[in-house]
Amino acid sequence: MRKLFGVCGLGLIVAMAIVVNSSGNVSAQEFTYTPQFNSKNELMLPRNHIWREWVYSGAIVTPNSLKDGAAPFPEFHSVWGEPGAYAYYKKTGKFPEGTGIAKELGLVGSTEAVSGNGFFMGKLQGFEITIKSKKLYPNEPGNWAYYTFGHHAEPYNKSAKKMPAEACNACHESTAADDFVFTQYYPFLAAAKPK
Numbered sequence: 001m002r003k004l005f006g007v008c009g010l011g012l013i014v015a016m017a018i019v020v021n022s023s024g025n026v027s028a029q030e031f032t033y034t035p036q037f038n039s040k041n042e043l044m045l046p047r048n049h050i051w052r053e054w055v056y057s058g059a060i061v062t063p064n065s066l067k068d069g070a071a072p073f074p075e076f077h078s079v080w081g082e083p084g085a086y087a088y089y090k091k092t093g094k095f096p097e098g099t100g101i102a103k104e105l106g107l108v109g110s111t112e113a114v115s116g117n118g119f120f121m122g123k124l125q126g127f128e129i130t131i132k133s134k135k136l137y138p139n140e141p142g143n144w145a146y147y148t149f150g151h152h153a154e155p156y157n158k159s160a161k162k163m164p165a166e167a168c169n170a171c172h173e174s175t176a177a178d179d180f181v182f183t184q185y186y187p188f189l190a191a192a193k194p195k
């Protein structure tokens with residue numbers, strides 16, 4: 001038996017994944033992140049860079065040097081999954097109500113170091129997050145909503161409007177490997193999925 005409870009009120013969502021482990025014991029994993037909205041219903045930038053404490057899922061590099069000098073997304077992409085959602089995914093292979101997945105962007109800094117030539121991350125350059133919630137986003141494809149807090153150095157924007165589905169959901173829906181999430185590029189997340 002696997003159940004997921006979500007309680008939503010005053011723009012807050014509190015979710016708890018409850019799973020039964022192989023020995024029959026029930027374990028509850030509370031989510032560490034609760035999306036907060038301002039009076040304009042914009043998502044607030046998560047406090048204290050909390051996503052940097054989430055489960056590291058993978059890294060992508062799209063250097064400007066491979067894109068005629070102008071990659072549409074700044075060059076390094078670091079991806080983290082909220083730990084409660086990650087624990088649920090590891091047990092069930094599904095992203096639960098309340099899942100948050102963060103992506104922080106960075107520029108290529110140095111191209112050589114004592115270890116040799118390469119692409120070494122330099123300045124941070126933006127933050128985006130996607131949240132899955134049937135309660136908050138009943139009409140979004142897959143119940144995923146996408147937010148960008150700017151492709152620029154810190155400070156990131158304090159709040160962000162939900163992006164239109166055609167700008168974000170469409171590409172994720174058609175090309176991501178697992179429920180709108182690009183697990184094909186996140187080896188750590190892909191390895192966590194039960195076989």
Ligand code: HEC
Nearest residue numbers: 060077101103128129130146147148167168171180181182
């Ligand atoms: C043309 C396709 C495309 C569009 C459009 C797109 N993305 Fe993505 N997105 C990707 C790919 C590919 C990845 C895999 C990781 C990477 O390349 O950074 C990704 C990963 C992500 C992730 C990490 C979690 C996940 O679902 O894999 C977030 C967050 C994200 N995108 C936000 C956005 C936002 C916000 C928008 C709209 C402004 C958007 N994306 C539009 C292709 C797209």
